[in-house]
Amino acid sequence: MEPVEEIRSSIEEMVAQKRRPMVTLTYAQSLDGSIAARPGAPLAVSCEETKLLTHRLRAAHDGILVGIGTVLADDPKLTARRVGGPHPRPVILDGRLRTPPNAKVIRHPRGVVIATSENADAALERDLRARGAEIVRLPAGDGGLSLTALLRRLGEMGIRSVMVEGGTSVLTSFLRAGLVDWVLVTIAPRFVGGVRAIAALPPADAASVEPFPGLGDDWRCGRFARDMVVWGRFVPGKSTERESARTKRNAADRDQKER
Numbered sequence: 422m423e424p425v426e427e428i429r430s431s432i433e434e435m436v437a438q439k440r441r442p443m444v445t446l447t448y449a450q451s452l453d454g455s456i457a458a459r460p461g462a463p464l465a466v467s468c469e470e471t472k473l474l475t476h477r478l479r480a481a482h483d484g485i486l487v488g489i490g491t492v493l494a495d496d497p498k499l500t501a502r503r504v505g506g507p508h509p510r511p512v513i514l515d516g517r518l519r520t521p522p523n524a525k526v527i528r529h530p531r532g533v534v535i536a537t538s539e540n541a542d543a544a545l546e547r548d549l550r551a552r553g554a555e556i557v558r559l560p561a562g563d564g565g566l567s568l569t570a571l572l573r574r575l576g577e578m579g580i581r582s583v584m585v586e587g588g589t590s591v592l593t594s595f596l597r598a599g600l601v602d603w604v605l606v607t608i609a610p611r612f613v614g615g616v617r618a619i620a621a622l623p624p625a626d627a628a629s630v631e632p633f634p635g636l637g638d639d640w641r642c643g644r645f646a647r648d649m650v651v652w653g654r655f656v657p658g659k660s661t662e663r664e665s666a667r668t669k670r671n672a673a674d675r676d677q678k679e680r
């Protein structure tokens with residue numbers, strides 16, 4: 422099966438099994454694992470065919486999520502315009518409401534959801550709301566806003582599948598928390614030597630790759646014009662399992678305190 426259909430066909434099964442929206446982690450990198458040439462500057466990594474694949478994958482998901490670092494660096498539209506939609510609902514992780522009022526995503530046809538912290542500035546919230554953004558306040562978690570709380574809220578909003586597109590900090594947080602079901606990586610046959618796709622994941626002192634998170638044995642790959650695409654179901658590493666257990670414990674503690 423090709424990737425978009427394979428991932429789309431598992432949404433119901435994943436939602437029933439995990440009791441949260443299905444999460445697909447996806448990004449475009451160079452051969453050396455760079456997603457940008459330098460911080461803060463956009464880099465077109467994908468060729469036309471893999472851009473089209475990414476838009477088909479976006480159209481197969483209810484939501485598309487990036488961090489505020491990506492909004493500030495790339496000003497993405499986060500639509501599925503290359504395939505004529507349907508457009509996923511954009512979600513920004515933005516703890517301090519730094520989303521510029523004139524960011525392209527503010528004018529998204531589905532309306533942007535901005536997830537922010539409990540103490541974010543009320544005046545900034547009013548400004549963004551006046552421009553049509555929906556603001557969702559979340560408790561803190563490991564590495565930023567709580568991803569467990571975020572997925573719960575998105576589920577309550579009727580979002581059953583989320584495509585997480587970056588950047589480095591957000592991709593790393595989802596991997597660390599083990600809150601990933603599918604991974605699809607586009608690889609351009611170029612060396613860039615720039616911004617790493619993924620930051621450090623424990624265990625940093627491992628002597629082999631076995632304890633690290635990755636893909637199940639039935640992963641696949643294919644060539645799409647100039648680029649290679651690798652996809653598969655996510656398998657937590659030993660460290661991810663520990664992180665995930667810690668994230669769940671922290672979320673349970675917070676729930677207890679809130680009650």
Ligand SMILES: NC(=O)c1ccc[n+]([C@@H]2O[C@H](COP(=O)([O-])OP(=O)(O)OC[C@H]3O[C@@H](n4cnc5c(N)ncnc54)[C@H](OP(=O)(O)O)[C@@H]3O)[C@@H](O)[C@H]2O)c1
Pocket residue numbers: 447448449450455456457459460461462463464466487488489490491492494495514515516517518519562563564565566567568586587588589590591592594616
């Ligand atoms: N090639 C690709 O596929 C691709 C795709 C997307 C982005 N990119 C690149 O990625 C780079 C941006 O990456 P980045 O790491 O600077 O920014 P990022 O991952 O887009 O956003 C990180 C920010 O999100 C906020 N955040 C809130 N909760 C978080 C959580 N639980 N975990 C992580 N972050 C959380 C934090 O800001 P606050 O503290 O203010 O909340 C954090 O600094 C850019 O160079 C962009 O071009 C490449």
